[in-house]
Amino acid sequence: MTIDEIVAKIADVMVDVFDVDELDVTQATSADDVEEWDSLSHIRFIITLERLFKIKFLNEEIADLKNVGDLARVIQAKLPA
Amino acid sequence: MLADLDWLEPVADFRVRLKAVRAAIADGTADEEQLYALALARLDLNQLGQLAGAVASYIANNPAPGPLARVRLGVIGSGTLGLVEPAIVASAPRHRVIATVIGGNYGSAMQDAIDPQSALRSAGLDLALIALDHRTLGLDRAQATGDAAAAAVDAAAAMLGAMVDGLAASAAGGVMVATIVPPVEPLFGSFDAVEAGSVAAQVAALNSRLAGWARDKRIVLVDIARVASWVGLDRWHDAGQWHSAKLPFDPDLIPLYADVVARTVAAIRGTTRKCLVLDLDNTLWGGVIGDDGVDGIALGQGSAKGEAFLAIQQMALGLRQRGIILAVCSKNDDDVARIPFRDHPDMPLKEEHIASFVANWGDKATNLRAIASALNIGLDSLVFLDDNPVERAQVRRELPMVAVPELPADPALYPRILLGAGYFEAVAFAQEDRDRADQYRANAERAAFAGTSDMAGYLASLDMVADFRPFDAVNRARIAQLINKSNQFNLTTRRYTEAQVAALEAEPTKLTMQVRLTDRFGDNGMISVIVVDRATWEIDTWLMSCRVLGRRMEEAVLAQIAGAARSAGATALTGRYIPSVKNKMVAQHYAKLGFELIEQGDSGETVWRLDLGSYVAPDLPMHIVDGS
Incomplete structure (x- = not known):
């Protein structure tokens, strides 16, 4: 899956997780851009992604992510080739 | 299966439906049944969070209670509970409860509980939940000796006890305590169960102490340890998420987790279900009785299929034994439907176990209405078990307030799904519960008997004995249950918790009465609960079981109250009717008893007065036992 395809899937998840009607998501989107993105909804975000992509993140993998692009790259690396 | 709440229907268009409900809330047209309908779906964590937001805005716009019970629940515990709290709010309407959850501060469970000025305790709580973890209670280390382990368990119990006592002072409805989930990791292995110093043994010792507290009514237990064992501790504990x-x-x-908490709240508030309605073909036995005949249906030992249906029947009997009413709703000819009950040698369910038996070719929604009305209970007291998805869908569409569990293809799993769904969750078990199923049955016989003679003759022939006595500890649980469950024949619908009922027993300014009625067909159990203020002689609470309507019990109760008031020197009684969604049947109760209307409020509330100078107690067709 390409990074752009993964970002598109992440964008769908974000609508549900952050309960917003529309969200313009790019690789540069970060928690600063989404008002509803706080520490609790971040947990829901992560476990929703784990469910969707059928992966499990290690804490260290997601501790220092800057934006959606970083997240997509971690996911891409965990997906079967 | 249970972890995913498989008894609930998956929902495809949740966001669309949620938006519609949000819009209705915003323009003031939403009702609580819409929240109930949304909560009936199988929701994930994100959806629960969204629904919780809608429930909160509904409460903000509709501060007055509607048809569902209202509860303000305080939650304290270990770690991050910020995801659990909204999930409880969103799961509660599923159990006919509209809840506001007030969370404690992170890591401050003890301060929140024991400081009377804490924000949590000042939040006007009805109920509280303590959800602690073995790590917070100091039970995460093995102890070298049995004495050291006992001391650790004592310390944990003392900490929990202090929280319970603190919260109990601010949450009059009671304090729920979650049992402690044992960790996965063994120290010795199987020997952990033997060695008192192991973490597993310490947790087990504390949990057994909590069960004792629940038995003594100090707390209500929420057995999260059991729930964790349903899904398995390996799955329950997520060390990474904890860290x-x-x-x-x-x-x-x-x-x-949230559903289990919500169903416990429902049990405390009396909104759990009362009656299991059973389909017959392919639900109670394998095959179709009308086609396969009594020899052809699968039921009993000898085949896997027959044993699965036997287990379903035994489950139904087990529920009946604990006071759940059983009914039958089947598309069949009545005489054909009854054949297995009469003639099948392996059939544990008999006709005498079924309080209302409806078999015809009409639609099931109509028949469920007839069952509820025959049993004098609300449709929201029914659970309908039917293998046929088409019938389930029809009933859900026509009668959303009836609980209709989704069922897996294999009937061997029906008992687990039905019992795991928690429709019949209980927080107490009284003798009355054991007898209830028989009472409903006897009532059907009384009704048949009534058809044969005139009313006065019928009542006289019943040999009724009405026993009046003040509230007492023995019957406290049942009194509290009636106060919280009775909706229809309830003049003021004032709810009191078991703790408040206990306080009324010793309260000299209140006259309390519990009334039992027996007759030639059996014991009707407790049929009325009364609270009267001795200073004003206003009737604070008057509720009666609809089972004994038409028996002139209202007049007998009034005669007792009037007698007590007179001997205390009172000259008049005051009665009040507070309308609710369900108590229209008693709007004219006081008028019928000869009271005069003295006040009428805008909200439909009425106040009535009975002059004791001119009141004459009637002759009644029953023997009165006055135990006051």
Whole structure:
């Protein structure tokens, strides 16, 4: 899956997780851009992604992510080739 | 299966439906049944969070209670509970409760509980939940000796006890305590169960102490340890989530956890279900009785299929034994439907176990209405078990207030799904519960008997004995149950918790009465509960079981109250009717008893007065036992 395809899937998840009607998501989107993105909804975000992509993140993998692009790259690396 | 709440229907268009409900809330047209309908779906953590937001705005716009019970629940515990709290709010309407959850501060469970000025305790709580973890209670280390382990368990119990006592002072409805989930990791292995110093043994010792507190009515138990064992501790505990986010268990299991808390709240508030309605063909036995005949249906030992249906019947009997009413609703000819009950040698269910037996070719929604009306209970007291998805869908569409569990293809799993769904959750078990199923049955016989003679003759022939006595400890649980469950024949619908009922027993300014009625067909159990203020002689609470309507019990109760008031020197009684969604049947109760209307409020509330100078107690067709 390409990074752009993964970002598109992440964008769908974000609508549900952050309960917003529309969200313009790019690789540069970060928690600063989404008002509803706080520490609790971040947990829901992560476990929703784990469910969707059928992966499990290690804490260290997601501790220092800057934006959606970083997240997509971690996911891409965990997906079967 | 239970972890995913498989008894609930999956929902495809949740966001669309949620938007519609949000819009209705915003323009003031939403009702509580819409929240109930949304909560009936199988929701994930995100959806629960969204629904919780809608429930909160509904409460903000509709501060007055509607048809569902209202509860303000305080929650304290270990770690991050911020995901659990909204999940409880969103799961509560599923159990006919509209809840506001007030969370404690992170890591401050003890301060929140024992400081009377804490924000939590000042929040006007009805109920509280303490959800602690073995790590917070100091039970996460093995102890070298049995004495040291006992001391650790004592210390944990003392800490919990202080929280319970603190919260009990601010949450009059009671304090729920979650049992402690044992960790996975063994120290010795199987020997952990033997060695008192092991973590597993310490947790087990504390949990057994909590069960004792629940038995003594100090707390209401929420057996989370048992729930964790349903899904398995390996799945329950998520060490990574604890270390990173202090989530006390795998967040995937929050929907189940929240549902279990919500059903316990429902049990405390008396909104759990009362009656299991059973389909017959392919639900109670394999095959179709009309086609296969009594020799052809699968039921009993000898085949896997027959044993699965036997287990379903035994489950139904087990529920009946604990006071759940059984009914039958089947598309069949009545005489054909009854054949297995009469003639099948392996059939544990008999006709005498079924309080209302409806078999015809009409639609099931209509027949469920007839069953509810025959049993004098609300449709929201029914659970309908039917293997046929088409019938389930029809009933859900026509009668959303009836609980209709989704069922797996294999009938061997029906008991687990039905019992795991928690429709019949209980927080107490009284003798009355044991007898209830028989009472409903006897009532049907009384009704048949009534058809044969005139009313006065019928009542006289019943040999009724009405026993009046003040509230007492023995019957406290049943009194509290009636106060919280009775909706229809309830003049003021004032709810009192078991603790408040206990306080009334010793309260000299109140006259309390519990009334039992027996007759030639059996014991009707407790049929009325009365609270009267001795200073004003206003009737604070008057509720009666609809089972004994038409028996002139209202007049007997009034005669007792009037007698007590007179001997205390009172000259008049005051009665009040506070309308609710369900108590229209008693709007004219006081008028019928000869009271005069003295006040009428805008909200439909009425106040009535009975002059004791001119009141004459009637002759009644029953023997009165006055135990006051």
